[in-house]
Amino acid sequence: xxxxxxxxxxxxxxxxxxxxxxxxxxxxxxxxxxxxxxxxxxxxxxxxxxxxxxxxxxxxxxxxxxxxxxxxxxxxxxxxxxxxxxxxxxxxxxxxxxxxxxxxxxxxxxxxxxxxxxxxxxxxxxxxxxxxxxxxxxxxxxxxxxxxxxxxxxxxxxxxxxxxxxxxxxxxxxxxxxxxxxxxxxxxxxxxxxxxxxxxxxxxxxxxxxxxxxxxxxxxxxxxxxxxxxxxxxxxxxxxxxxxxxxxxxxxxxxxxxxxxxxxxxxxxxxxxxxxxxxxxxxxxxxxxxxxxxxxxxxxxxxxxxxxxxxxxxxxxxxxxxxxxxxxxxxxxxxxxxxxxxxxxxxxxx
Amino acid sequence: xxxxxxxxxxxxxxxxxxxxxxxxxxxxxxxxxxxxxxxxxxxxxxxxxxxxxxxxxxxxxxxxxxxxxxxxxxxxxxxxxxxxxxxxxxxxxxxxxxxxxxxxxxxxxxxxxxxxxxxxxxxxxxxxxxxxxxxxxxxxxxxxxxxxxxxxxxxxxxxxxxxxxxxxxxxxxxxxxxxxxxxxxxxxxxxxxxxxxxxxxxxxxxxxxxxxxxxxxxxxxxxxxxxxxxxxxxxxxxxxxxxxxxxxxxxxxxxxxxxxxxxxxxxxxxxxxxxxxxxxxxxxxxxxxxxxxxxxxxxxxxxxxxxxxxxxxxxxxxxxxxxxxxxxxxxxxxxxxxxxxxxxxxxxxx
Ligand SMILES: CC(C)[C@H](C(=O)O)[C@@H](O)C(=O)O
Ligand SMILES: CC(C)[C@H](C(=O)O)[C@@H](O)C(=O)O
Numbered sequence: 001x002x003x004x005x006x007x008x009x010x011x012x013x014x015x016x017x018x019x020x021x022x023x024x025x026x027x028x029x030x031x032x033x034x035x036x037x038x039x040x041x042x043x044x045x046x047x048x049x050x051x052x053x054x055x056x057x058x059x060x061x062x063x064x065x066x067x068x069x070x071x072x073x074x075x076x077x078x079x080x081x082x083x084x085x086x087x088x089x090x091x092x093x094x095x096x097x098x099x100x101x102x103x104x105x106x107x108x109x110x111x112x113x114x115x116x117x118x119x120x121x122x123x124x125x126x127x128x129x130x131x132x133x134x135x136x137x138x139x140x141x142x143x144x145x146x147x148x149x150x151x152x153x154x155x156x157x158x159x160x161x162x163x164x165x166x167x168x169x170x171x172x173x174x175x176x177x178x179x180x181x182x183x184x185x186x187x188x189x190x191x192x193x194x195x196x197x198x199x200x201x202x203x204x205x206x207x208x209x210x211x212x213x214x215x216x217x218x219x220x221x222x223x224x225x226x227x228x229x230x231x232x233x234x235x236x237x238x239x240x241x242x243x244x245x246x247x248x249x250x251x252x253x254x255x256x257x258x259x260x261x262x263x264x265x266x267x268x269x270x271x272x273x274x275x276x277x278x279x280x281x282x283x284x285x286x287x288x289x290x291x292x293x294x295x296x297x298x299x300x301x302x303x304x305x306x307x308x309x310x311x312x313x314x315x316x317x318x319x320x321x322x323x324x325x326x327x328x329x330x331x332x333x334x335x336x337x338x339x340x341x342x343x344x345x346x347x348x349x350x
Numbered sequence: 351x352x353x354x355x356x357x358x359x360x361x362x363x364x365x366x367x368x369x370x371x372x373x374x375x376x377x378x379x380x381x382x383x384x385x386x387x388x389x390x391x392x393x394x395x396x397x398x399x400x401x402x403x404x405x406x407x408x409x410x411x412x413x414x415x416x417x418x419x420x421x422x423x424x425x426x427x428x429x430x431x432x433x434x435x436x437x438x439x440x441x442x443x444x445x446x447x448x449x450x451x452x453x454x455x456x457x458x459x460x461x462x463x464x465x466x467x468x469x470x471x472x473x474x475x476x477x478x479x480x481x482x483x484x485x486x487x488x489x490x491x492x493x494x495x496x497x498x499x500x501x502x503x504x505x506x507x508x509x510x511x512x513x514x515x516x517x518x519x520x521x522x523x524x525x526x527x528x529x530x531x532x533x534x535x536x537x538x539x540x541x542x543x544x545x546x547x548x549x550x551x552x553x554x555x556x557x558x559x560x561x562x563x564x565x566x567x568x569x570x571x572x573x574x575x576x577x578x579x580x581x582x583x584x585x586x587x588x589x590x591x592x593x594x595x596x597x598x599x600x601x602x603x604x605x606x607x608x609x610x611x612x613x614x615x616x617x618x619x620x621x622x623x624x625x626x627x628x629x630x631x632x633x634x635x636x637x638x639x640x641x642x643x644x645x646x647x648x649x650x651x652x653x654x655x656x657x658x659x660x661x662x663x664x665x666x667x668x669x670x671x672x673x674x675x676x677x678x679x680x681x682x683x684x685x686x687x688x689x690x691x692x693x694x695x696x697x698x699x700x
Contacts, residue, residue, distance in 0.1 A: 089543065089544065090543060090544030090545065090547060090550075093544045093545065094544070094547070098545070120474075121474070122473055122474060122582045122583050123472055123474060123582075124470075124472060124473060124474040125472070141512070141546060142545055144547070146512075146547075146548040146549070148551070148552070152555075153516065154516050154520075155515075155516060156516035156552055157513065157514070158514045158548040158549045158551065158552040159512060159513055159514070159548060159549070160491075160511070160512040160514075160546045160549045161510070161511050161512075162491070162496075162511075163507065163509055164508045164510075165505075165506065165507050166503065166504050166505060166506035166507075167504065167505075170504075192599070193440060194439065194440030194443045194444070195443065195444070195448070195491070195492055195596075195599075196496070197440060197496075198496040198498045198508040198509060198510055199496070199509070199510045201498070201508065202498070202508040205502075224599075224600055225600055225603035228600055228603045228604040228607060229603055229606070229607040229611075229612070231604075232472045232473075232604065232607045232608060233472050233611075246542070246545075249542070249574075249575050250574055250575055250578055250600060253575035253576065253578045254578040254579070254582065256579070257579040261579075262579070
């Protein structure tokens with residue numbers, strides 16, 4: 001157990017689009033729930049697509065070093081408007097977001113999926129949905145390995161290499177078993193081992209080996225394609241899903257959709273060894289089309305702040321935010337603005 | 351246009367589990383719709399998990415050569431029972447199913463997704479779903495490239511290499527544009543180019559280049575994670591999806607789920623250059639748990655037979671099967687057996 005801190009030194013990266021709006025509400029709720037018990041100091045870092053346009057910087061080494069000094073990072077969203085051709089495609093995602101996750105060794109990308117009372121699912125008969133996805137965050141097909149041979153010619157060959165290590169797989173699998181043990185005791189490995197044999201074999205063997213340490217947890221396996229089917233026909237079958245970086249990306253967006261949309265989906269990029277600060281961000285992107293209009297839902301950002309408190313050992317306060325969100329979404333009326341949602345939840349946790 | 355044949359020399363691979371049952375119904379419907387107009391000759395090939403257990407053969411060269419001599423291949427399903435440890439995991443899938451797709455250059459894996467009247471979707475408000483997925487079938491992460499270093503040690507590294515070629519991407523993208531042009535004129539590329547930059551760049555550039563040949567087709571792009579969301583919140587937005595082998599596997603199972611399940615999902619593995627026979631198979635697997643009980647739904651196999659006829663230039667007969675299936679599923683009563691479904695559709699097309 002991490003002892004509960006007396007103060008939190010937070011880095012805040014509001015980012016682009018709706019990022020600043022939703023982050024402001026998450027901060028508001030954090031201040032409200034911490035009150036005078038825990039001192040909250042926050043430093044804002046201007047980073048993201050707008051920052052790149054203004055300065056040409058994505059994530060300078062010096063900034064990364066300063067970020068390392070904080071207790072945690074609260075992150076909004078980054079990304080250029082879809083039509084903005086001034087920004088090379090994917091640049092901000094790779095040179096900033098993925099660079100942060102990789103540099104700070106965020107090996108557990110934790111994404112809870114819960115269908116709250118009062119939230120409508122696109123599924124006709126969703127049942128009780130309450131699972132977490134433990135997505136590997138530092139390797140797999142996300143390592144940027146690969147290349148292009150004879151680019152732009154009829155003989156072009158483009159490769160992408162998925163890198164998987166015993167070290168990387170084992171630590172995230174163990175984390176997933178720990179979470180399953182503290183929840184309903186059920187873990188599902190999602191992969192595609194019948195085709196991706198080398199990586200698949202490593203993942204399966206690791207799950208079998210780590211399972212021996214957790215006799216109280218049952219585990220099963222689903223190919224990623226079969227997992228798609230269960231996520232829409234029987235999502236209540238899941239408790240903890242553990243999977244690689246790319247499958248995790250795919251599974252968690254579908255999971256967010258069936259639980260009422262990415263406006264409610266929180267995530268944590270965790271360095272469970274605590275050798276660097278963890279980072280907390282809504283699953284959604286910067287949504288430039290609705291930015292600045294106070295219509296974005298800050299709930300995902302607020303729930304990400306709850307994950308932040310839990311990671312820092314402030315479970316009681318995290319629980320208060322989660323219960324306040326639960327009550328708020330159960331009675332929510334359409335058309336309430338971004339700040340109004342934050343105000344309501346902040347009032348409830350004060 | 352292919353001239354309509356006067357005879358069809360068919361290879362039939364019933365396979366394992368429910369494969370033989372559903373293939374028998376597809377053949378019944380084929381014979382009924384062809385009547386005396388087109389002579390149907392069929393040769394059965396015993397292949398699959400059971401055959402491997404009995405003989406140790408997956409797909410001998412000699413069998414592959416014989417298969418090449420047929421006009422088309424009708425395929426049921428292969429695969430061991432989940433608990434059967436005698437069969438190395440994934441062996442039949444790779445050494446038989448994928449080997450066939452790769453050897454016979456099935457570069458278009460065509461998977462139509464349609465929500466038929468009378469079929470219930472797990473979605474509360476599915477809307478009109480009618481799209482086709484054009485999945486690349488001969489490269490991407492399915493090439494078996496990759497390896498294991500220091501296997502079984504704490505220093506293990508396992509790699510999977512996705513191989514993408516201009517040749518492979520261009521031919522499938524052109525096929526997808528052709529299909530979009532003959533449908534509602536809308537093509538969506540699904541990839542993850544912000545992370546998988548090398549392959550993503552090749553796919554995007556190819557789509558942009560081929561698009562110039564099809565001014566009547568509009569095209570857009572979705573990251574695979576965003577595609578997950580749209581497939582459950584707004585599936586009617588899709589007309590033709592073109593994507594790589596792995597994303598196609600994932601997208602088509604989700605598409606099958608939202609259109610009422612894999613019992614209805616047909617697929618075609620097409621060699622559009624016609625240098626080798628194409629292969630037609632239901633998306634579902636061998637379902638050993640329900641095998642031999644005459645309770646499997648043969649509709650996916652029957653719709654795959656319709657795709658076979660269309661590929662051979664017998665559009666009128668293909669259309670008759672599809673209309674008969676439409677009428678049958680609209681009025682279908684629960685509990686009808688496998689053969690009864692086949693009988694009803696065969697009677698309707700005779
Ligand atoms: C923006 C992108 C690189 C990112 C990812 O693929 O991880 C996003 O989709 C997510 O899920 O956080
Ligand atoms: C069995 C497996 C190799 C196959 C695939 O991944 O292509 C199946 O899932 C499919 O979609 O036809």
